[in-house]
Amino acid sequence: MARIDVNHVRHSYLPNPRTDADFALREVHHTFEDGGAYALLGPSGCGKTTLLNIISGLLHPSHGQLLFNGRDVTNLSTQERNIAQVFQFPVIYDTMTVYDNLAFPLRNRGVPEADVDRKVRETLEMIDLASWAKKKARGLTADQKQKISLGRGLVRSDVNAILFDEPLTVIDPHMKWVLRSQLKQLHRRFGYTMVYVTHDQTEALTFADQVVVMYDGGIVQIGTPAELFERPRHTFVGYFIGSPGMNVMPVAIDGKTATLGSQRIELPGAPKADSGAIELGIRPEYVRLGRDGMAVSISKVEDVGRHKVVRAKLEGRDIAAVIGEDETVPAEPKVRFDPAGINIYADSWRVEMGA
C-alpha cells in the first residue's frame, strides 16, 4: 500500500522526441493517494496504458520521477515495485491449470504453499471459477481467461497498488457488475491503491472516488464524479462524460450576458475571460424545454427509458435537452438555460465567474 507521486512524467516511444506531438504522455503530474480508488478515463490512444506501464515499471519514463511513499522508484524494476497489474488483453499461461495460473505470482515470490492454497481458493471463489481449478487454462472461453487474468492481479494482498487496464471488456454485463462490486469490497477490506482504466464512464463513475480524465497525453481533470458532471474543466470532459454530452456553443460575452446569435443569455456571474475563443457549455439536463425562452426547432425525440432526449436546433446549432419520461414537447418549443448549469470556456478551458 502506497501513495504514488507521478512527478512531471513525460514519455515518448520515439528515440529522439522533438515536438510535443512525439510524446505519448505530454506531462502527467499527479498524486494517487494511499488507498484511493481512481478511475482513469479517456479516449483510445490518450496514454492510459502508457501511464499504467510507467507506474508499474514496465516502461521507463523519458522524463520525470516516480515516488512510492516518498521514495524514488523511477529506476526500480517491476518486481521491486511490488505492483499487481491486470492487462487490457488477457494473459494466461495456457499449459498450466487454472489453479496454477493463480498460484504463479505467489509461488514466484516464495510464498509458503499453505498460504498459496488459501489465497488461490479465495480468489477462485471470487471470480467464480472454483469448479474449474483443475482444468487446463488453454480450453477456457475468452471471459474465463479474462477472469483468470484478473484473478492473478488480485491474488496477492501485500501489493503497493493494483492497476487494472480495462479488465472487464469481454465479460457479460451481469458478471461485470458482480466483479465490480467485489473489487470495491476488496478495496475496502485491504485498502490498496487502485487505478482502474476504462472507456466506460458508468464503470468509472461507479467504481471510483476520484475520476482522472485523460485527453491527448495529459490529465485534463481530476475530480469526483459529481464535479466532473457539474464543472467540467475542459470542453472535452463535458463531451466525454455524460450521455448525451454537454452542449457547447460559441458566444460573445458582455459582463453578465452572453450573446448567441440573436439570443441573449443571462449568466450567473461575469466570466473572467477577456481573450480567446469563448464558448458556453450547458449539460442537456440543465436545458429547460417549455413555452418561454429561445425558440428552437425539434429534430428528434429519443426515448431512452427513464427520460427522453430531445434533439433540436437553436440558432442553427444542434442542441440536446433532457426531459422527464412523462413530459411532452410543447407545440411552439422554447428553451431556457438553468444558470446553475452554465459554464464558460475560453480556448476550451473553463473560466471562473465573478460576482
Place this chain on the structure above:
Amino acid sequence: MEKTWNNKAWFLVLPVLVLVAFSAVIPLMTVVNYSVQDTFGNNVFFWAGTEWFEELLSSSRFWEAMVRNLIFSFIILSIQVPLGIFIALNMPKKGWGVPVCLVLMALPLLIPWNVVGTIWQVFGRNDIGLLGYYVNALGIDYNYVQDPFDAWVTIIIMDVWHWTSLVVLLCYAGLVSIPDAFYQAAKIDGASRWAVFRYIQLPKMQRVLLIAVLLRFMDSFMIYTEPFVVTGGGPGNSTTFLSIDLVKTALGQFDLGPAAAMSLVYFLIILLLSWVFYTVMTNYDAER
C-alpha cells in the same frame, strides 16, 4: 447441416492422384517388385519371395549400419535442438540485427549438400585444410581419414553447422509470435528467466519444435551426400550409414533385389520412427 455427396470432387483431386502415382506410388511398386525377384541381367527375373528380406535382416552389416544411423541421429538431435533453441532465444527481436541474423542463419541452408561435403572435406584435411592444419598444429592428433572417432566428429560438426539454422529459424518463428503482453505479465508476476522459458516460450515453440525434430530426424536418418563426400563411408565401415550401404549395394554391386529389399525396410523404419515421434510429442501436448 446435412452433408451433400458430390462425386465431382473426385474429379478435382484426380490430377493430384495421378501426380502422386507417378512420383511416388509407381516407383515404390517397382521397388517392391524388385525386392521379391532375382535377376542375372538381360531383364530376366526369377521369383525370390522373401529371400532378400531374410538375408538382409540376418546380415550384421545391415544392423551395424542401422545402429550407426540411430546413434548419429540421436547425437545430431541432442546437439541441434538445444543449441537451436539457445540461439533463437538470443537472437534480436527487433532492429537492424534481425535481417542480419536471419540471413546469416539462412546461409548454410542454401548451400547444396555435396558442396557442404566438399567444403568440410577440404576444411578438415590436415595438409591444406584450415581446420585440420591448425588443430594438428595445436598438438591434437586429428585425422578424419584414418581415425573413426575423428571422422565422426567431423561429420557431426558438419551437420551441426549445416542444419542447426533450420531449428533456429523454426524456433525463432515461434518466439516472435509471442505478444509482448506475455512478457509484461511475467514481470508483474515475478517470473524468473527460467519460468518465462518454461511457461511462455517453450509452450509457444512446441509446435514448431515438433516439426523441427521430425525434419531433423528424418533428414539425419537419411543422410547420404555429406558423409559420402567427406569420408566415403570410411575409415573402414565406421561412417557407412544405411543410405551409403544401400547405394553401394544397388549401384556398386548392382544387386537390385537386395537393394530393393533394403530400401523398403529403410523406408518402413523411417515411417515407423516418425510416427512414434509424432505420436509421443502430440500425446504429450494433449496431456499437458
